[in-house]
Amino acid sequence: MTESLFGRERTEIAPGAVHVPGYLTLEQQRELVDACRGWASRMRHTKLPSGGVMSVQTVCLGWHWLPYRYSRTVDDIDGAPVEPFPDWLGQLGRDALATAYATPTPYAPDAALINFYDDAAKMGMHQDKEERSPAPVVSLSIGDTCVFRFGNTETRGKPYTDVELRSGDLFVFGGPSRFAYHGVPKVLAGTANPASGLTTGRLNLTLRETGLT
Numbered sequence: 001m002t003e004s005l006f007g008r009e010r011t012e013i014a015p016g017a018v019h020v021p022g023y024l025t026l027e028q029q030r031e032l033v034d035a036c037r038g039w040a041s042r043m044r045h046t047k048l049p050s051g052g053v054m055s056v057q058t059v060c061l062g063w064h065w066l067p068y069r070y071s072r073t074v075d076d077i078d079g080a081p082v083e084p085f086p087d088w089l090g091q092l093g094r095d096a097l098a099t100a101y102a103t104p105t106p107y108a109p110d111a112a113l114i115n116f117y118d119d120a121a122k123m124g125m126h127q128d129k130e131e132r133s134p135a136p137v138v139s140l141s142i143g144d145t146c147v148f149r150f151g152n153t154e155t156r157g158k159p160y161t162d163v164e165l166r167s168g169d170l171f172v173f174g175g176p177s178r179f180a181y182h183g184v185p186k187v188l189a190g191t192a193n194p195a196s197g198l199t200t201g202r203l204n205l206t207l208r209e210t211g212l213t
């Protein structure tokens with residue numbers, strides 16, 4: 001099923017998985033893009049244990065993710081401490097979650113993965129499971145539209161729902177959907193609104209509670 005055929009309303013894709021189209025204003029998108037440019041110097045194509053590299057480029061805040069663990073230091077670049085997770089981003093995450101779930105929900109994210117996708121980048125079906133906390137993942141998208149595939153907790157395959165994530169969209173997955181497989185099979189090149197601050201490519205931020213100390 002392709003959700004975009006049915007309009008751009010807040011939609012519960014699966015229990016605990018909610019898509020809120022157009023959540024961020026253009027001004028908020030530009031502010032996030034500016035902030036991400038400030039963090040971009042340590043963006044890298046993550047190396048996988050298989051010897052491959054991810055097509056997406058990533059930089060982390062709060063905790064550095066590498067396959068398949070979190071570290072306080074950027075062990076696969078320079079070993080220096082990870083960039084701090086700013087309070088304002090935690091507040092944005094709390095506001096976003098309250099909107100998606102239509103109820104105030106305690107949330108204290110302490111890690112962000114910031115992914116940049118060029119036209120050819122994709123992300124295979126995976127679970128976000130290095131976190132010890134069952135708190136939801138809050139995902140914000142800016143720039144080019146992508147196809148976001150949201151599946152089930154059992155297998156990488158069907159059933160899944162393909163959702164178009166456009167610039168400013170929010171997607172939250174928590175509760176029974178927290179450990180669902182998901183991925184990005186395609187970025188739709190040339191669809192970014194330059195007023196978002198990005199003229200090419202796609203930026204995605206996922207906020208997480210690691211449950212780590």
Ligand SMILES: O=C(O)CCC(=O)C(=O)O
Nearest residue numbers: 113115128148184204206
């Ligand atoms: O780019 C996206 O929308 C998803 C990113 C993602 O799943 C991840 O960083 O774990």
Ligand SMILES: [Fe+2]
Nearest residue numbers: 126127128182
């Ligand atoms: Fe993920």
